[in-house]
Amino acid sequence: MNVPTLLLGITGASGSIYAKRFLQYAKERVFEVELIVTKTGEAVLRHEGCEDILQNCGKIHKIDDFFAPPATGSSGYYGMVILPCSMGTLGRIAAGTSDNLLIRAADVCLKESRPLVLVPREMPFNEIHLENMLKLKRAGAAIIPASPHFYKHPKNLEELADTVVEKVFSNFLHFL
Ligand SMILES: Cc1cc2nc3c(=O)[nH]c(=O)nc-3n(C[C@H](O)[C@H](O)[C@H](O)COP(=O)(O)O)c2cc1C
Numbered sequence: 001m002n003v004p005t006l007l008l009g010i011t012g013a014s015g016s017i018y019a020k021r022f023l024q025y026a027k028e029r030v031f032e033v034e035l036i037v038t039k040t041g042e043a044v045l046r047h048e049g050c051e052d053i054l055q056n057c058g059k060i061h062k063i064d065d066f067f068a069p070p071a072t073g074s075s076g077y078y079g080m081v082i083l084p085c086s087m088g089t090l091g092r093i094a095a096g097t098s099d100n101l102l103i104r105a106a107d108v109c110l111k112e113s114r115p116l117v118l119v120p121r122e123m124p125f126n127e128i129h130l131e132n133m134l135k136l137k138r139a140g141a142a143i144i145p146a147s148p149h150f151y152k153h154p155k156n157l158e159e160l161a162d163t164v165v166e167k168v169f170s171n172f173l174h175f176l
Pocket of ligand 1: 010014038085089122
């Protein structure tokens with residue numbers, strides 16, 4: 001890999017616009033992005049009108065393909081962002097199930113000490129969600145909730161979403 005390649009996981013939480021903006025950001029910063037999308041992730045991103053994500057990225061790995069490069073630590077990915085991250089996927093990563101390629105890829109990042117950023121979106125959080133987040137933070141993941149801010153006076157949804165994406169990126173770049 002000549003340029004740093006990131007993995008972007010998209011799950012069935014609301015907030016596909018974050019993934020769309022993340023792809024744009026990564027492109028502008030000369031990162032290559034490979035995608036892993038869960039079944040519900042694809043349904044929700046179509047529901048939210050962001051299906052163009054599936055055309056505008058590099059490689060898309062099949063969710064059940066454990067022979068794909070993200071499934072192994074020998075592949076040289078820089079790290080992984082899961083954006084948006086459902087509570088279901090977050091719980092399965094915390095439990096170490098590795099039962100689809102997205103969850104396995106996150107597990108690989110943790111075992112190889114590579115950056116793993118989870119962007120959960122749910123409200124309110126229940127005790128199980130909070131315990132899973134604490135567990136993952138302690139295991140080496142960064143937890144950056146999809147909590148956009150307003151103090152830069154965003155003029156549209158894209159600018160609002162960017163307040164989260166910028167935070168994800170700056171956290172990620174810390175490791176470079
Ligand atoms: C329109 C829609 C919005 C959803 N939003 C959320 C959400 O914001 N957070 C969440 O944790 N789950 C949300 N869900 C539920 C998840 O999609 C569901 O738990 C699913 O099993 C997650 O699967 P995945 O983690 O494999 O993508 C939503 C479902 C739908 C249909």
